[in-house]
Amino acid sequence: MTPLAVAANESLAEISNYLIYSSMAVYTLAFLAHIAEWVFGSRSKVGRTAAALTSTPAAAAPAVQVRGKGTATAVLDKPKVVSRGAAGGRHVPDGPGAAGGSEKGDLYGRIAVSLTVLGFLIEFAGVVARALSVERAPWGNMYEFSITFSTMAVGVYLALLALGKNVRWLGLVLVTTVLLDLGIATKWLYTDSDQLVPALDSYWLWIHVSTAIFCGATFYIGAAGTALYLFRDSYETKLAGGGKPGAFASSVLERLPAAATLDKFSYRINAAVFPLWTFTIIAGAIWAGDAWGRYWDWDPKEVWSFVTWVAYACYLHARATAGWKGRKAAYLALFAFACWIWNYYGVNILLNGKHSYGGV
Amino acid sequence: MSTTDKTTPAAEPAEPAAAEPAERAAADDASEAAAGAQLSTAPAEDTAGPVGIGLLGWLRWFWRQLTSMRVALLLLFLLSLGAIPGSLVPQTHIDPLKVEQWKKTHEFWVPLAEKLQLFEVYGSVWFSAIYILLFVSLIGCIVPRTWQFVGQLTGRPPGAPKRLDRMPVHATWRTTATPEEVLAHARTLLGRRRFRTEAAAGGSSVAAEKGYLREAGNLVFHLALIAILVAFAWGKLYKYEGGKLVLRGKGFSNTLTQYDDFKPGSLFDADGLPPFSFTLDRFDASFEKTGPQRGTARTFKAYVTWSRGADGTPTKAEIEVNKPLEIDGSKVFLLGHGYAPVVSVTDPTGKVVFKDAVPMLPQDANLTSSGAIKVADGYANKDGVKEQLGFTALFVPTFAGEGSGTMFSQFPELANPRLALNAWHGSLGVDSGLPQNVYRLETSKMQQFKDDSGQPFKQRLALGEEMVLPGGAGTVKFEGIERWATFQISEQPGNGLALGGAVGAVVGLAGSLFIQRRRIWVRAVSGPDGVTVVEMAGLGRSESAKLPEELADLAATLNQQAPTAPDPEPEEAEESREGERG
Numbered sequence: 001m002t003p004l005a006v007a008a009n010e011s012l013a014e015i016s017n018y019l020i021y022s023s024m025a026v027y028t029l030a031f032l033a034h035i036a037e038w039v040f041g042s043r044s045k046v047g048r049t050a051a052a053l054t055s056t057p058a059a060a061a062p063a064v065q066v067r068g069k070g071t072a073t074a075v076l077d078k079p080k081v082v083s084r085g086a087a088g089g090r091h092v093p094d095g096p097g098a099a100g101g102s103e104k105g106d107l108y109g110r111i112a113v114s115l116t117v118l119g120f121l122i123e124f125a126g127v128v129a130r131a132l133s134v135e136r137a138p139w140g141n142m143y144e145f146s147i148t149f150s151t152m153a154v155g156v157y158l159a160l161l162a163l164g165k166n167v168r169w170l171g172l173v174l175v176t177t178v179l180l181d182l183g184i185a186t187k188w189l190y191t192d193s194d195q196l197v198p199a200l201d202s203y204w205l206w207i208h209v210s211t212a213i214f215c216g217a218t219f220y221i222g223a224a225g226t227a228l229y230l231f232r233d234s235y236e237t238k239l240a241g242g243g244k245p246g247a248f249a250s251s252v253l254e255r256l257p258a259a260a261t262l263d264k265f266s267y268r269i270n271a272a273v274f275p276l277w278t279f280t281i282i283a284g285a286i287w288a289g290d291a292w293g294r295y296w297d298w299d300p301k302e303v304w305s306f307v308t309w310v311a312y313a314c315y316l317h318a319r320a321t322a323g324w325k326g327r328k329a330a331y332l333a334l335f336a337f338a339c340w341i342w343n344y345y346g347v348n349i350l351l352n353g354k355h356s357y358g359g360v
Numbered sequence: 361m362s363t364t365d366k367t368t369p370a371a372e373p374a375e376p377a378a379a380e381p382a383e384r385a386a387a388d389d390a391s392e393a394a395a396g397a398q399l400s401t402a403p404a405e406d407t408a409g410p411v412g413i414g415l416l417g418w419l420r421w422f423w424r425q426l427t428s429m430r431v432a433l434l435l436l437f438l439l440s441l442g443a444i445p446g447s448l449v450p451q452t453h454i455d456p457l458k459v460e461q462w463k464k465t466h467e468f469w470v471p472l473a474e475k476l477q478l479f480e481v482y483g484s485v486w487f488s489a490i491y492i493l494l495f496v497s498l499i500g501c502i503v504p505r506t507w508q509f510v511g512q513l514t515g516r517p518p519g520a521p522k523r524l525d526r527m528p529v530h531a532t533w534r535t536t537a538t539p540e541e542v543l544a545h546a547r548t549l550l551g552r553r554r555f556r557t558e559a560a561a562g563g564s565s566v567a568a569e570k571g572y573l574r575e576a577g578n579l580v581f582h583l584a585l586i587a588i589l590v591a592f593a594w595g596k597l598y599k600y601e602g603g604k605l606v607l608r609g610k611g612f613s614n615t616l617t618q619y620d621d622f623k624p625g626s627l628f629d630a631d632g633l634p635p636f637s638f639t640l641d642r643f644d645a646s647f648e649k650t651g652p653q654r655g656t657a658r659t660f661k662a663y664v665t666w667s668r669g670a671d672g673t674p675t676k677a678e679i680e681v682n683k684p685l686e687i688d689g690s691k692v693f694l695l696g697h698g699y700a701p702v703v704s705v706t707d708p709t710g711k712v713v714f715k716d717a718v719p720m721l722p723q724d725a726n727l728t729s730s731g732a733i734k735v736a737d738g739y740a741n742k743d744g745v746k747e748q749l750g751f752t753a754l755f756v757p758t759f760a761g762e763g764s765g766t767m768f769s770q771f772p773e774l775a776n777p778r779l780a781l782n783a784w785h786g787s788l789g790v791d792s793g794l795p796q797n798v799y800r801l802e803t804s805k806m807q808q809f810k811d812d813s814g815q816p817f818k819q820r821l822a823l824g825e826e827m828v829l830p831g832g833a834g835t836v837k838f839e840g841i842e843r844w845a846t847f848q849i850s851e852q853p854g855n856g857l858a859l860g861g862a863v864g865a866v867v868g869l870a871g872s873l874f875i876q877r878r879r880i881w882v883r884a885v886s887g888p889d890g891v892t893v894v895e896m897a898g899l900g901r902s903e904s905a906k907l908p909e910e911l912a913d914l915a916a917t918l919n920q921q922a923p924t925a926p927d928p929e930p931e932e933a934e935e936s937r938e939g940e941r942g
């Protein structure tokens with residue numbers, strides 16, 4: 001590289017750092033806006049869950065109007081579809097969301113989402129600048145994994161929002177973890193931008209590592225849903241049993257979607273990512289076959305990828321098995337995600353195998 | 361669910377009006393169960409104890425347990441837990457040296473660890489037991505499921521349950537079209553959407569089903585797992601794998617005797633080694649020269665000339681870290697590299713008894729390297745007595761400078777090489793028949809040369825320098841430096857099968873998780889006022905947001921051909937049917 005190019009690259013790397021710090025500032029504002037959303041939302045409390053759980057089924061919400069109404073107009077309503085929850089499940093309506101129906105809360109929520117979009121764009125630019133500065137995929141060390149990881153997690157969340165899914169309840173949790181992740185990345189994992197060691201210099205880096213990070217980011221969103229499901233489920237169980245949850249619990253949990261909704265949400269996320277995770281492991285194996293001559297050698301990183309994979313397979317099986325739905329399956333999902341996180345931090349830093357490119 | 365259903369518009373005509381509510385509910389339940397039957401091939405959960413007497417009853421019970429989903433789940437969970445210790449305790453097959461070190465630092469745990477085969481977790485009895493049981497369970501599960509699935513493929517979707525409004529999704533409207541028209545349109549519509557359809561015998565409803573690929577995908581996925589396991593086992597049994605250190609300018613030919621270490625699979629036949637050879641013409645390594653990652657490797661490249669058999673045409677090739685050379689199914693991988701100082705040794709008379717490049721084993725990223733120089737033959741001491749010489753050597757490609765004291769290399773390239781030697785004489789112990797580590801000097805039968813003050817004699821040599829052994833025992837000269845590279849040569853059969861299995865697993869999984877198996881029913885009957893009432897309902901295999909959307913879409917399309925009829929009377933329109941919201 002010519003000295004000029006080096007200088008250019010160093011300034012790009014610097015720009016990348018500034019962008020990452022700026023995104024942290026914006027995410028912090030988003031965090032505060034979310035807090036405001038939750039705080040102002042609490043003013044308008046609606047005890048819908050308790051009402052739904054204590055009322056008799058016959059008096060449940062009015063049936064959906066099925067037939068068309070207007071007889072005079074030529075255009076009649078399309079037939080409407082009535083869905084029922086799964087048999088045996090609680091029939092609980094979803095909470096109203098963090099804003100809780102308060103206009104002020106909703107305004108703050110919208111501000112938070114807008115700030116998250118801005119933070120995402122800045123962080124994304126930071127990752128791109130980093131990639132340009134090193135002229136390769138920005139996934140060569142743990143600092144780079146971490147900034148890509150949070151960018152992808154926020155990207156998935158925003159994509160779900162854009163698709164019209166009801167996921168705003170996830171906002172506060174997500175922004176908090178993103179700040180945590182970026183804090184750890186900039187404080188402890190920071191590595192100056194540089195080129196790759198030969199073992200990483202392969203097009204499989206693009207395929208294997210990008211899908212691995214994407215899977216982790218999406219699994220994270222699933223895990224966050226699962227954790228909230230567990231809280232919300234206890235809350236509903238308590239209400240159904242005639243208990244009285246604390247004021248804080250009621251205020252926060254009341255506004256989350258119903259346990260069944262959260263459960264379904266995490267299941268769909270995990271099930272959708274699982275085939276990609278399978279592919280990631282296979283891609284890694286093919287790469288290992290090229291780099292080291294053995295496609296599977298039970299290196300710590302491989303072991304933990306396998307453990308994560310089997311744990312998620314376990315979770316999917318559990319969902320298909322009568323006695324294991326609900327909380328037990330949720331614990332399995334959290335265990336599986338814990339394995340993923342350990343594979344990321346623990347294995348890179350504490351165990352050294354062939355994958356010891358932690359760069360810390 | 362409400363049991364008061366006076367408003368059901370499409371009461372089954374066959375249903376006796378006077379039936380007791382309880383009886384009717386039971387009939388409804390049965391017809392619902394039938395509607396959901398055979399929607400998957402997952403085995404029913406079976407919690408009953410052993411039935412029948414004697415061994416056979418127990419065996420049957422055991423087999424049923426083993427092939428149940430619950431036990432599969434348990435075994436899967438055990439498999440994930442069982443894999444963990446192998447990442448925490450060093451494994452012999454990966455790094456035997458590390459295992460030795462671990463044993464030294466964790467002496468207390470060694471007996472237990474050995475008993476539990478913790479140094480060979482993935483070949484241990486208990487780990488094997490878990491996965492073998494799992495795969496027996498898998499086969500025991502897959503075979504009946506496959507037959508069942510074939511049965512479903514040739515079967516027909518079950519008829520509409522009596523109460524369509526008890527299905528998870530449901531829609532109804534009144535239409536001006538006749539029931540026959542509605543059902544004919546429904547059948548065409550569903551057929552066009554690639555549902556398998558079946559008209560009910562009575563002619564009042566149509567049943568349709570779609571998404572058989574879900575089950576097929578699931579079966580393919582589980583079969584692919586078996587294929588991967590078989591490929592893995594086959595590869596383990598028939599593979600060969602060996603390592604060879606090659607000095608620049610030197611060659612290697614693929615026969616058993618040439619390997620430094622050789623690990624064949626238990627069924628590998630050494631005659632099966634494909635005949636080829638190569639020489640290492642050049643080796644290039646470059647390293648980061650500046651910045652915080654100074655010294656990190658940037659490129660490694662081995663330039664070789666290879667040929668098939670004894671007299672094949674020589675071909676030039678480059679081997680890089682991610683780019684092995686492939687010859688007749690065997691792959692040659694570049695694994696490591698290092699330096700080999702060229703050393704010459706003379707005896708007291710000045711005759712050169714040894715001159716060779718001696719590879720040193722790298723100890724750190726900057727290639728601080730250690731090794732041993734062994735002069736086994738041709739040396740006689742001052743008194744003319746035959747003896748052997750040995751030197752423990754430490755080599756650094758970039759020395760920090762005199763006075764800094766440490767013998768750690770500062771950079772992996774040859775900027776300021778030094779070779780530090782300790783000299784020994786006596787017996788190398790190479791004739792004892794025990795295999796010896798070429799990088800270590802076995803000093804139990806040797807004496808160290810001492811300097812005048814009685815201290816062990818040692819010296820640090822720059823390139824071209826010579827050291828004179830005490831008492832005129834001879835000289836040692838640091839003549840030059842060669843490079844070496846280590847290669848792994850291996851062949852593992854079954855890779856194709858493993859890859860095929862892997863692809864099958866991903867594709868099958870995608871089918872299994874993304875495709876919904878679902879049933880749709882359409883019923884059209886004339887209501888009491890002569891207007892046709894259309895009812896549609898859907899039932900899916902598992903949670904999906906798509907089914908309501910799909911039913912809504914189907915209903916809307918069908919609604920175009922069976923337009924909504926005006927409401928008969930205002931009061932009745934107000935009273936819509938009761939249902940629960942989920």
Ligand code: HEM
Pocket residue numbers: 310312313316317320400401402403426427428429432436494495497498499501502578582585872873
């Ligand atoms: C080798 C270990 C196994 C792995 C990694 C594995 C993995 C999976 C996965 C990921 C799924 C989810 C697909 C879906 O939800 O449709 C699944 C489904 C299923 N597995 Fe396995 N499995 C294994 C062994 C077994 C065994 C031993 C059985 C039989 C006892 C079994 C029976 C089933 C069944 C019936 C389903 C379908 C469940 C449904 O229809 O939702 N699996 N398996």
